Amino acid sequence: MATFSSAHCRPHATTPPSSLSRPRLSPSDCEHRRRVTLSSIPSSAQSPSRLRRSCCANAVRVQEGAGAATIIPVENELPWKKSKDSLSLTVPEVENINISKNESTVSITVVGASGDLAKKKIFPALFALFCEGCLPEHFSIYGYARSKMTDADLRNMISKSLTCRIDRSENCEEKMDQFLKRCFYHSGHYDSLENFAELDKKLKLHEGRRISNRLFYLSIPPNIFVDAVRCSSSSAASGNGWTRVIVEKPFGWDSESSAALTKALKQYLEENQIFRIDHYLGKELVENLSILRFSNLIFEPLWSRQYIRNVQLIFSEDFGTEGRGGYFDNYGIIRDIMQNHLLQILTLFAMETPVSLDAEDIRNEKVKVLRCMKPLHLDDVVIGQYTSHKEGSTTYPAYTDDKTVPKGSLTPTFAAAALFINNARWEGVPFLMKAGKALQDRRTEIRVQFRHVPGNLYNQKHGTEFDQATNELVIRVQPDEAIYLMINNKVPGLEMKLDCSNLNLCYAARYPKEIPDAYERLLLDAIDGERRLFIRSDELDAAWAIFTPVLKEIEEKKTVPESYPYGSQGPVGAHCLAARYNIQWGDLGTGQ
Numbered sequence: 001m002a003t004f005s006s007a008h009c010r011p012h013a014t015t016p017p018s019s020l021s022r023p024r025l026s027p028s029d030c031e032h033r034r035r036v037t038l039s040s041i042p043s044s045a046q047s048p049s050r051l052r053r054s055c056c057a058n059a060v061r062v063q064e065g066a067g068a069a070t071i072i073p074v075e076n077e078l079p080w081k082k083s084k085d086s087l088s089l090t091v092p093e094v095e096n097i098n099i100s101k102n103e104s105t106v107s108i109t110v111v112g113a114s115g116d117l118a119k120k121k122i123f124p125a126l127f128a129l130f131c132e133g134c135l136p137e138h139f140s141i142y143g144y145a146r147s148k149m150t151d152a153d154l155r156n157m158i159s160k161s162l163t164c165r166i167d168r169s170e171n172c173e174e175k176m177d178q179f180l181k182r183c184f185y186h187s188g189h190y191d192s193l194e195n196f197a198e199l200d201k202k203l204k205l206h207e208g209r210r211i212s213n214r215l216f217y218l219s220i221p222p223n224i225f226v227d228a229v230r231c232s233s234s235s236a237a238s239g240n241g242w243t244r245v246i247v248e249k250p251f252g253w254d255s256e257s258s259a260a261l262t263k264a265l266k267q268y269l270e271e272n273q274i275f276r277i278d279h280y281l282g283k284e285l286v287e288n289l290s291i292l293r294f295s296n297l298i299f300e301p302l303w304s305r306q307y308i309r310n311v312q313l314i315f316s317e318d319f320g321t322e323g324r325g326g327y328f329d330n331y332g333i334i335r336d337i338m339q340n341h342l343l344q345i346l347t348l349f350a351m352e353t354p355v356s357l358d359a360e361d362i363r364n365e366k367v368k369v370l371r372c373m374k375p376l377h378l379d380d381v382v383i384g385q386y387t388s389h390k391e392g393s394t395t396y397p398a399y400t401d402d403k404t405v406p407k408g409s410l411t412p413t414f415a416a417a418a419l420f421i422n423n424a425r426w427e428g429v430p431f432l433m434k435a436g437k438a439l440q441d442r443r444t445e446i447r448v449q450f451r452h453v454p455g456n457l458y459n460q461k462h463g464t465e466f467d468q469a470t471n472e473l474v475i476r477v478q479p480d481e482a483i484y485l486m487i488n489n490k491v492p493g494l495e496m497k498l499d500c501s502n503l504n505l506c507y508a509a510r511y512p513k514e515i516p517d518a519y520e521r522l523l524l525d526a527i528d529g530e531r532r533l534f535i536r537s538d539e540l541d542a543a544w545a546i547f548t549p550v551l552k553e554i555e556e557k558k559t560v561p562e563s564y565p566y567g568s569q570g571p572v573g574a575h576c577l578a579a580r581y582n583i584q585w586g587d588l589g590t591g592q
């Protein structure tokens with residue numbers, strides 16, 4: 001059987017059609033993106049979010065506050081049209097301009113700006129959006145945290161993690177300068193109404209008389225989410241535009257705590273103001289799942305228990321908790337990866353065709369899948385924890401060697417589970433999940449193993465096991481994004497010999513441009529008010545209902561995780577779990 005490696009994915013000389021051959025996004029790509037989205041929306045669509053998309057935010061403004069969204073016609077407002085001159089304006093200059101009340105601004109406040117996620121992902125994503133011309137003309141970015149910093153300190157901190165995704169011919173330094181001039185810092189406590197009121201004053205200064213739209217990104221530990229929401233919504237919500245809050249995971253710890261968090265947030269915010277982020281939904285190949293299924297006639301007829309033997313959702317990282325042990329030990333791999341990232345992928349994979357591309361129609365279908373799933377129990381779960389491993393002169397640490405992890409911790413760093421969807425399409429099909437840290441490689445994949453060909457004429461002609469000669473569709477989310485289908489093929493020559501080959505779509509070869517980071521897409525959607533890729537509260541409840549029983553069981557029984565060496569394939573138990581359903585993990589087979 002032919003093996004598939006990332007080497008197959010190297011860019012080659014094939015030139016894609018001209019419409020796809022752009023090496024990177026140009027400043028007009030955001031408008032292009034909106035037009036593309038629009039073209040797939042029926043003209044009869046009249047919901048606020050559709051209107052917002054269809055008008056590129058130019059002709060309507062959707063105001064969210066208490067109650068339902070209202071649509072206000074706005075004349076001559078072209079918030080996405082860029083005036084180059086305006087980019088280098090500083091605050092006093094902005095104030096001196098005769099600002100029209102019809103203009104709008106977007107202020108993005110990163111709460112927890114001094115933290116790891118803000119530095120690593122949020123500020124770089126905002127910069128990429130700026131470079132691509134995707135941020136509105138009037139925008140400002142604020143860092144908010146307790147650390148004492150000046151605007152200059154924040155800019156210095158951010159600049160260290162910015163990378164340029166623009167043409168070499170363009171001046172990256174200049175872009176960075178323009179971007180950093182729009183970044184400001186305010187030091188404050190997360191539970192201080194007064195400190196957020198001071199922030200409000202600063203925001204107003206920049207907003208002038210414009211309609212002010214405000215986005216708060218809660219990049220802080222979950223125990224302070226509610227304080228930050230209470231204070232920001234009471235002291236720094238917009239008076240005349242929208243206010244939205246992006247909430248980072250984890251959304252609770254189990255069903256009860258998640259419901260309590262939702263209840264607490266809803267004291268201050270409407271559901272339509274809460275954007276629960278799961279960054280896996282912003283990944284290109286996850287976003288592509290629906291397109292693959294619903295715009296290609298060849299897949300949908302096969303997408304059921306009739307043709308699919310099992311589906312595997314695999315997440316593996318080749319590094320341990322390294323520095324995040326303090327957070328991780330409270331949650332473990334099931335809460336960190338399975339209950340959110342892998343389960344979200346599963347719902348998109350398994351849902352029925354939505355009525356439209358509208359966020360609510362899609363989320364309705366996703367929630368139906370979750371509600372058809374059996375809660376998970378320990379019989380169908382294997383947990384593991386990595387131990388130290390020595391390779392030559394290098395010693396890789398055990399999970400419990402991490403100084404932030406309590407000695408003797410039983411927290412799983414690996415889990416495998418078999419889940420089932422009890423509906424007409426999927427009954428009896430195992431959805432196997434596997435997630436682990438400190439494994440042999442880094443990958444996230446969806447693997448779809450099809451049934452055997454009945455009465456296969458060619459059984460004896462295969463050089464490999466009959467079981468491995470079934471078709472397998474692999475959607476590799478990362479790294480080296482690809483979609484490939486393993487098919488049986490005649491080996492060229494005079495003898496009748498079959499092997500397994502790949503029909504493959506390697507993104508690097510087919511689309512030679514950098515794929516935007518998930519956070520870029522999601523931040524842009526939040527600014528646009530597009531909720532499709534964010535998690536609704538009923539989805540969250542249904543997701544916790546599946547995992548809470550097993551999490552409780554593991555904790556109550558103090559189940560000891562099976563050990564596996566750092567850098568290995570994970571615990572043996574994962575193979576046994578798969579074997580119980582007559583399945584082999586696709587990522588460990590010969591044709592991976």
Ligand SMILES: NC(=O)C1=CN([C@@H]2O[C@H](COP(=O)(O)OP(=O)(O)OC[C@H]3O[C@@H](n4cnc5c(N)ncnc54)[C@H](OP(=O)(O)O)[C@@H]3O)[C@@H](O)[C@H]2O)C=CC1
Nearest residue numbers: 112114115116117118145146147219220221222248249250
């Ligand atoms: N880092 C990552 O890769 C990912 C993170 N997340 C989630 O994003 C959020 C932020 O993550 P991350 O940046 O790693 O978090 P950090 O631990 O870096 O915290 C962010 C900031 O919050 C403040 N802070 C930290 N601990 C406390 C505390 N106990 N009380 C009050 N303030 C505190 C600190 O700012 P200061 O002291 O200046 O106030 C810190 O810089 C979390 O909810 C996390 O679960 C989700 C996915 C990935």
Ligand SMILES: O=C1O[C@H](COP(=O)(O)O)[C@@H](O)[C@H](O)[C@H]1O
Nearest residue numbers: 249279317336337341444478518
């Ligand atoms: O949410 C999380 O995701 C990261 C993996 O994200 P990726 O985009 O780098 O694949 C994971 O390392 C972390 O533990 C988890 O909290």
